[in-house]
Amino acid sequence: MGEVLLSVRDLRVGFVTPDGLVEAVRGVSLDVDAGELVGLVGESGSGKSTVVQAVLRSLGPPGVITGGQVLFDGQDLVTAGPVALRAFRWRQASVVLQSALDSLSPVRRVGDQLGDTLAAHDETLARDPGARRARCAELLALVDLDPGLLDAWPHELSGGMRQRVVLAAALALTPKLIVFDEPTTALDVLVERQILRRVLALQRELGFAVLFITHDLPLLREVVDRVAVMRDGELVEVADQAALAHGGQHPYTQTLLGSQDLAPAPRRLDRTRPPVLSVSGLSKAFRRPDGTRVDAAAGVGLQLHRGEAVALVGGSGSGKSTVAKLIARLLPADAGQVRLDGQDLLVRRPTLGDRRRVQVVFQDPYASLNPVHTLLHAVGRPLLRHGICTRDQVRDRAAALLEVVGLTPAEDFLDRHPHACSGGQRQRVAIARALACEPDVLIADEPTSMLDLTLRLGILNLLARLRDERGLALLFITHDLVSARALADRILVMQHGQVVEQGLAQDVVERPSHPYTCELVAAAAEGWSRQVEEPPP
């Protein structure tokens, strides 16, 4: 497009650890032209965020730049002094970070925080509060927010609105480059789409260049000019739009693009027998601090047969995780019934037997295993607690369970601590722990949402295999219709604590009837560019 705005040459970044220097970025070179949209894509740990922090010189200790150049408009930022850096930061290049919740101070009003940015860099505005406020209102309008929100507190805004405020702050000084560091990861798919659409419109209007960091290559696929793909601190490929359309050159790029294409096998289920789990009228309300009532679950009903997988799909805040916790008895329900083989569980305190029959695999593999205990403890304790085997047998039984979930040779894993395992391995351990109880019902609460794309398929296939081989009844909680379609026999869509649509997986995805389902399907299935290019409704 234009001339080269940012040129990263052979950049090397390391981290100082007790064992010496560990290189996290090994010789990355990348150009961003003026007005261009460049994606930087990689899985967690690939070094993509480190590159950007080093480029903006915002990386703190123990990070250290060990070589290379970062040329911005011809000036080398690696050798630039504090004065030059202060002139560069925000005025020339600004950044939108992942968590809008952390980017805004909770104790100051939105308008004051925007005003600070202006006052720090513009002497005229610093002396004139009225003009500053007018400019802030202008900025909010730019990101489709009501200027009345200037006096709002950050906690009064939704996640998407907060991210728009952060975007407005990034636009404040009309920089030439805006860096987006996973700006939508914490948001819902629908909000994510709105924000990306707004960014693209603003880019066309104002002409800044964008460096967009994400682990989600399909998100960018059709809107970027070029994509740089990183793995293990190195650049594996820089693909332009045309190359991406053909799936990329490097096998890793192809994996990142294609690993979501899951093909479900057609299955026949015997639903004449009574369901193992039958939930009806399940309700739970929470109170917000200001006293208003939120119905996290309002009269939810569902049925689950042996050997069947049912997906509970919805955006964040739809109440799907609350339903999982209610069924697992981690939260007391306000009303309703949870019948296991016809017996209502909610009328009594959970017995050991009740606990054994309903097990849960949690969302975050990094939080679901106790960091101080070995995997043997994680998998072995439930075996002992429920008297499934004796103390002498526990090691063999735990090893057998790890083999089942694909951690081989299991002997190598038993004495490890969780920190010596990858996220995917941890999630397999969590599944093995749930299986140890020999449950009838397995609730998987977003088991793949924290995992990188390349690992998701493995976990989904494992769950499908367990369902088929062991006749487990699987309740699969997810926000992702694609994996729901791949794994589940039936899909229930939740919104505002209610089931708004349910049916066979294929029918729900191919012929959605409720408007909310239609939106989810559109977000999941259609190409991004078509959504983005459409004029906003």
Add this chain to the structure above:
Amino acid sequence: MTGWRAIWDGIWQHPGARLGVLLVGAFVAVATVGPWLVGDPLAFVATPLQPPSWQHWLGTTGQGQDVLAQTVCGARPTLIVAGAVGLTVVVVGALVGGLAGFLGGPFDDAASLAINVTLVLPGLPLMVVLAAWLPPGPASIWGVLVLTGWAWNARVIRAATLSLRDRDFVHAAIVAGESPVRIVAVEILPNLLSLLTASFIGATVHAIGAQVGLEFLGLGDVGAVTWGTNLYWATNDAALLTGSWWTFVPTGLGVALVGFGLTLVNYGVDEQTNPRLRSERLWQALLGSSLATRDRTPVAPHLRPTDG
């Protein structure tokens, strides 16, 4: 037990904490074997209030007793009571605070009430009144210090437990049917090992000071030889008026050095709780202070990655 190992490494790799370990270790060694090496601390051995000499290295007290023997023999009961108080305070605090934080509900309400009431009671007067009322002796001192000292610990551990209660591994233990006591003891508290260690050290330092203070006021068993009673007899015998510094300086120095040593050890434990402290120290050592500016990412082209 990787937890203990990590805490020990954190202490030993910190130069200050290592000095603290050596200091405290030296005093513990003296307290263990010392009493067999010196004479009877209560025996009348020479003219009272003699300054240090070759016969009596640290001089004699107003009762004509050997100050070195008293200082060495006083270390043992003082350190034992302090250690016992530290341990009890942490155990009680961990159980009450851990269960209150984990269970919530009525148990938490009751425990929090007890904690808060204990915290608002004025500690020093209560200690003095209780110690005066109970029969003098180490067991009473222990009881008084535990009673007035457990609440702060319980509150800290309750807060730390609250932050762990909603972790998924705790949920997993609930779903697996584990009992509340086991979840607190096996799943939650081991994650707070460095906090518990720091609490133990802090409580022990406090216990040494409080115990010596109570005994100095004559509220301990004045017939026994402890650091506190040493100081009590020194003032009773008008050591300050006569300028007999050697009767109280050795004991005072002992109290100060043990407290100083334990505090140094706590710095090492602190780095374990907050790894950022350690990495910053390493980072500055590697790059040199000239590059350690906060304003920008350090640039060090001479650094090469470590192999392996």
